[in-house]
Amino acid sequence: MLKLNQRFVFFRMLPVLLTFFFLLPMLIVQAQQRQITGTVKDTKGSPVASVTVIVKGSTGTTLTAEDGSFTISAKDGDVLVFSSVSFESTELKVTSASSYEVVLTANTVVLSDVVVVGYGTQRKKDVTGAVKSLKSDEFNKGIVNTPQQLLQGKVSGVNVTSSSGEPGANIGITVRGPGGVRTGSTPLFVVDGLPLDNSSTGGGDPLNFINPQDIESIDVLKDASATAIYGARGANGVIIITTKRGKAGVSTLGFTSSVGFSSIANALPVFNGDEFRVAVPQVGGTLDNKGGNTDWQDEVTRTAMTQNYNLNLSGGANKLSYFASFGIQKQEGIIKENDLDRYSGRFNVTQKFLEDRLVLEVNLGVSNTKQKRPPITSVIGDAITYNPTYPAYDANGNPAIYQNINPLLYFELDKETTTINRVTGNISPSFRIIKGLVYKLNFGIDNSTATRDVLSLPSTVPFRDGRLDNFYNWNRNTLVENYLTYAWSKAKHNVSALAGHSYQKIFVQQRNSSINRFVVGGVDPIYNPGVGQDLTLANNRPGGFAFINELQSFFGRVTYQYNNKYLFTANFRADGSSKFGDNNKYGYFPSFSFGWKISDEDFMQNSIFSNLKLRAGWGLTGNQEIPPKITQALFTSLGSASYPLYPASGNYPAGYAYTRLANPDIQWETSEQIDLGLDFGLFKGALTGTIDLFHKVSRDILLQVIPADPVQPATEVWSNVPDMTITNQGAEIELDYRHKSESSISYNIGGNITFIKNKVENSPYTLIPSGSVSGAGITSSTINGYVNGEPIGTFYLKEFIGFDNNGMSAYTDVDKNGVINDNDRLALGTALPSVIYSVYGNIGYKGFDLALNFNGVSGNKVYNYTENVSFSKLRLAKNVNSIPEAVADPKESINNPTPVTSRYLRDGAYLRLNNATLGYNFNTKKLGISNWVSAVRFSVTGQNLFVSTKYNGYDPEVNIDRSINGISSYGIDYITYPKARSVIFALNFSF
């Protein structure tokens, strides 16, 4: 508490400091020299902002404004040096003229060295936090549904788990390791200045709505010194997505089309019919043989086609620039009857008024996604275990009817359709009040509506009544932000400041209804649910929920640079959330960071380093991804609390009970992070790299805990657990080497590697279980367990040590009491990789280019829960198909049960050729069409071409959600949708 008070007092002082920085320039007396003015433009005539103008040999320095103008005091004969990251430095001798026009030529090597930080941009060389910017040409290629996939393997410290092969499925992403034990370790996504809410929008990944081809850049803010500007949402990192904008003077029309073919990358090697006929009697079973030879995995999968068409227009004149796009992606899943279609449109406009003092930016994105899926777990779960001697089809070519449902019948009887319409838009005018002082308003809205129909059709054989469930989701996220930025520079001092207020409101609602029993062969109930014949409150009680989250914030940033060598940044945010308890309405999140451009020091003049910068930062951030309403008690009418007090039937009295206890102290989870980084460039920038060391400690871990006194109306109460910490620490290294040659081969190789360790400490709980399982005699077992001294995602299991003399499984008897039970469980590794790495290479020769991207992880384990519940000698003897490996050990008895133990724990390390692209750019000049078509490109991309792994499931990159009470599970493979291997042919035109 004391610590909090000190923090509070300090940050009450912050506005005073901010004011000081704003007033500082006005206090300094101007020097007595002639004022030189001018404009800096690029070769196309567009003004260039933020160019440093220095009077050579003196201390005079300034920056150009948005319109390229500058004013600096100098004497005749002085030499002005114009430098900017994106342009070649230029010198100009001051003559008698007082106004100059300077043209800068683009520096082709580092054209893209601007990074987007919260509420603004910075030149990469000025950044003091751990930030990685990725431009569109660096993104992963192939069939991509979400921005997370664009990033996979591209940024050190970021672990993207694309765990399902299903189109549009949720993609897991963590930045520098999970900081909590609950779900909600997802980073904050900010699209064009609009922070998104991570709530489900009704089905699939919430970011499916963004057309990856509309994205200009993705910036990942990793450490707290960078993310503290996002305060209570910064603890898990921030990912800023910027969509494309038009450029004045350049008109382009682009059309890209691609067609891709996908098929299952790796089917499980279950017995085929002939092998099965041998294997079942071998393990002592009575063979149930219908003479067929069916490959059920082949029957339920297909070669899927994905088509993608994208049209974009961009351009602009002096005052107006725009970008517009329309995209269609029609993707088939490799499981039959599974599709995802997305239509997306975007219109981004920038318009300048009032002599360019007022700049209005408008962004609008709309999307419609429609997803159709069969009951995937049943389809795959049955396909891998169904008797392969059963013919798939009957004499009439229909799926054959057997006692246990033929996996193909699911395609006819069950379907789930989700349609999501989403509109995101923001309007953000900025107004230059005086030179250097800009006021900006950002008003944004993100609105989505979704309809999900889950239909089970009626059937005579197998018998089913049929049922239709309808779910309606509404998500509305509105944002109003007002902020001021001020930039000032004088002599060797360079200051910028930001101060603002933000208010965000998120509304989420779901409603559901259902109806039962339909006539076989009747009207499709989706179109008229009224054809249902059975509707009771017991079976069809409508449901729903709704909540509003409000977030009000005050934020500020000051950067100070001395002599362009010593950099200082302070960020601060005060976040208030309606989710927090009355006693902790506001959280305060500061950060400080320093940078030292060593390469600019005199003593480094002749070194091999073209760039050497040391960074150090510290910051506090929060995680407010906590469920709504948990600070408030709920004493309400509860169906399950009703009881018949009187003999008569019906009209039972309502029962009122506490279902949740109040805790007005509930607050965000706090994360404190230190980062030490080194950016370097050698050999004139040909070899560049970054090394970061980080240490992140999460506190105030939020859990549903049991009160000490167990006599409570509700079993659990939400609470921030005192003392408990989760630490993530590690190192990140990125390296890139570019060889550029105008005439011949140019190439680029690089990679990144992250070493990360996670640890739970001071937990008051013997064990926090997660990873629930069910079925086949293992219900009530858990797979993950969080214990002190071990990481999140730990597998807490009985240790399998082989078979005893009776062929039964033997386990380590930890407490040596002769009885094996849950007290004999051990921490046997974690699902979190200790090493995450990627390697890439690009090579270009004349019109051809080839790009390869590998990524991998190691040090992690995967629990093959599929094998655990599906494959065993006992089940094979009952004519349940199996992979040969699971029944191979001759020592194992047919009666050996298969509980949850380390027997199914596998090494999860893998190396994947994530994507490889071979492209050819046609020489339109030679073809004589350059007046009409400026560029034509043809490319072939292979996605998921090969995986090197010891894992025996579909793919080691797995993470089925088996959370318990919101405690995240990790690394569990359970009948995961198999991954596809795809080949995509693309043709791009620019006009």
Add this chain to the structure above:
Amino acid sequence: MIKKIFSLLLIFTGIAVINSCTKLEEDVLDEGSVAGLTDKQQAEGVIAPVYAKLEDVFMHTTYFALQEISTDEAILPFRGGTDWGDNGIYVQLHKHENIASDVNVRNTWNHILIGISRAVTAMNALPTNTYTDSKLFLAEARGMKAYYSLLTLDLYGLIFVKEDASETSKILRGEEAIEYIKSELLAVEPLLDNTTGPGRLTKGAVQGLLARLYLNAAVYRDRYASSFTFKTEDMDKVIEYCDKIIASPQYALSADYFSMFNDNNHTNRELIFAVDQRADLGNGHNRMAYFSLSGDHFPLTAYPGANGTDGPGITPEFYRTWVNAYAPTDPAAIDPRFYKQNLVVPADSCVPKATFNIDRGILRGQQYGLIRVSGAFVNCGTNGLRVGKLHNTTRPGSTNVPVNFTEQIDFTVAGSGYSTGYRVEKYEFSKTSVSGRNFGEHDIVILRLADVYLMRAEAKLRKGGADASALADVNFVRAARTASTPPPPLANISLDLLLRERGFELYWEMVRRTDMIRFGKYEGTWTEKTSTDKQKRLFPIPSTAIDAASNIPGYLVQNPGY
């Protein structure tokens, strides 16, 4: 120009002001807190939840499992290597190898303690309520708190004393706990009504619970004793309270034994205290009827998805107590409590839908029932359904194996098949149970008159010198089942015979564990159970509760042996 700028600024500021400076008070949209209730609604609204928790306590996997599977009456192997393995918890339970992380032990604990808490909530709310029945409800809440405490004392060896929701409970064990429960029950006994049962706590129910408490007081006082000392004054109290109930004209032994467990048992006069289940309320469960029945037995003509689950069977030892008692006569032929046949397969194996009904009691050998093909019953005649020998049709690889219940049931492979063990279908399979699991209709018996007679007999025996009177009580119960030929009277009585008789009368009614401990038989050996550890007379306090209380040193102490 300046004007323009100024007006623009005003517009922006206006937008900013409209949406800013919120107090961040959470606006709860989807939950109604209770407000504006009448006194009647409030009074009913706080007492109903106290009772409603009984349904969760009396589940197959909670109180039933703890009280029956730990004894010689029920055993649940890992069937066919696929069913009821549940991480070994039922095997542990039977072998007395429970551990503090056992989910069933934890769930039972949680349900009971929520029940106590709801009683405290009701006791805090009702004194100021003006509804006419609020005084009665207050007495019922207090009585229910005492009943739930009796359960925690019996299962976990401790009780929580809490009068006000805002205070931390005081933990009592042993004599102090007995005295507290006793005083609470005595305090409410005169206040209760006797016409509101059996679904609510009545005067008769409290008298029965007092008898139960006094009868087991010796155990609760000295939990791990090698033999218990039953005080004469306790036994006198048992007899006194049993006498009061028996003297009440309200209760009567049921002529038809199984009708006490039928869907319509709410009005059966033998029931003194029960969990009132109503299918139309939707909260009830059919687990008592579902748990032991074969997974390939579909007993409802209306619902081809409603089946059993091949849960527990009775141990061969328990079965032998029946056989040995009546040898050479088969128990089914002599004791109507053992078995009741309802299904006679006709020559054409076609039974009218309206009359189809499954057998009750202890089921042995080949089972017959509705034939089901690909999820649908096979029709025959007019409104008839085909019946015949049941097979394990839904079990992959065992589809041709008959549902033929065997005496052998144990943890060996041979003893763990889907059809091993004799089964108990004591409760009627609720006629409206769509899935076989939900929509229970029958009341679940907590206390009934036969138990009162048997408790009185036991007290007389333990007190000594009244054996003939005790025998008369036992034989009175036997003779009452006159709907068919009642079982013959016993010639003599002893404590061992009385325990056997309690098994015959009250099997699977969730009193067996308490009985076996009281009769000193819980450390015996049967089927797969060899543990003689007296510390297993109590279940462990769930590790979650121990963890939660770890910040108050010495507050919640784990039971010895765990």
